[in-house]
Amino acid sequence: MYEPRIIGYLCTYCSYPGADLAGTSRIKYPPNINIIRVLCSGRVSPELILRTFREGADGVLVGGCHFGDCHFISGNHRTAKRIPILKKIMEYAGIEPQRLRLEWISASEGERFAEAVREFTETIRGLPPIREILP
């Protein structure tokens, strides 16, 4: 049993306030995630995600706005296209694609954020530490 380390890249207008709401509403979720705020999920480049695994993260959560809600009109559409492709590349490279998770979380969905982190932490717990795959 190990404690997985998860990095969450959350967009500043939906997912980040959603996570904030989980906090202010005192909703409990595992402390295995550390959050990095980006302006839009569209900013999270594939290279950044791969680098995050390289640096030792066991999982990466990318959070964006629901379709139609994106403050930047269509930034999240780009994310939605990019992530599935990256997952295929990860699989090809021998990294379990489950380690990367994309979630649409609005600013009012604190509970949804907490639930996503709970589920994701359990998923990652079922996988070996990333250090064993990327030594």
Add this chain to the structure above:
Amino acid sequence: MVSVGQHENIEILSFSEVEEVSGYVGDFKVKVRKKARYVKEELCTGCGLCQEKCPARNIPSEFDCGIGSRKAIYMPFPQAIPRIPVIDTVNCIYFQKGRCRACEKLCPRGAVDFEQGDRILHLEVGTIIVATGFDLFDCTRAPQYGYGRLDNVLTGLQFERMVNSQGPTGGKVVLKDGRVPESVAILHCIGSRDENYNPYCSRVCCMYSLKFAHLVRDTIKAKVYEFYIDMRSFGKGYEEFYERVQREGVIFIRGKGAEVTERDGRLLIAAEDTDLGRKISVPVDMVILSNGLEPRGDAAETARLFGFSRSKDGFFLERHPKLAPVETASDGIFIAGACQGPKDIPDTVAQAGAAGAMALSMMDREKWTLEPSIAQVEVERCSGCGECTLACPYKAIELVEGKAQVSETLCKGCGTCVGHCLSKAISLLHFTDEQLVAEMQGALLELEVA
């Protein structure tokens, strides 16, 4: 509203719809469709002769919630600003059958114009305040209360029109057969605080229900029952009013009305009296349903149009619930009133004042500070593939001499181009790769220690 209509700096565009909003704070471009009302605004004096003479009568009036009637050419309500009528083409005899034009012949100013079409206006504005209000909960969605099926089951607004001295009954509280009711029940929380409809409290219904109880006692002295879950008389002077209504002999039953049925020509209310802990049924002559507030039916489209999001209940989301209650995620666009959440008149007035002040103080500045995080191109690395120009949601990037160039005023700093750039030539100031990687490394270290 009259003083708004007369103010030299305020132009009212009624019967108009915003179709497109582009630009940014200080330079918004708004496309407005001014719908055809078939009356020339510059000629009409609002004398009302056309409404008097229009032969298309007995059309249910929206303002009177169907208990009164209007004509096919009408003003929405007597105090409407501007005082210019509109022709309802669905009910107008000329529009339906091609003959009549009575209003055109009778208008002393020749203001009726059947040829009028929609007009598109292009406005340039600095700031925008959205105050689109609310919809009332549709009581037919809760069929257990018999609204629309049983006579003498009214919504709050219908009763409000009935008891108004200018209303369709001239202020008389009467049943459908013309009798005066001997007993009236007021059912709170219809569509509010109910997991089947809306979980939130609509905030205004408790107080308007108390007002109705007071008016019934005051005018017809009928017996009044109030079925409530909790009494939320939270505002200034509200609790005192609640006590006054209690002294007036209104019977308060703590328990939500569950069902309204008809028996022997009377209405029977089934409820649980939670203070006694048992089921009760109360026969009355009239039932008033205190229906709650809901977001406007087109709130999703409006939010998309102006670029802000909505909270879980569907009302528009403010930038911060405590610290920025009238600002939105879009700079220069403010919200006020019940479009942000259910609220009563004092709160709406306060919020509207705040939104107005915020908008004006923004307009008064000569310079506006933009967010510092914008995209920057490292020209040496740019391969000129043009992927970023396709990725940018704001069309802020162009290829100039084969290299990407970012317009600093159009760029909002989302960074979608950065995520897309294959040659890593674009970086987002304050969110550069180096900064994010350093942050990520620190975050991982912190998790390891924990």
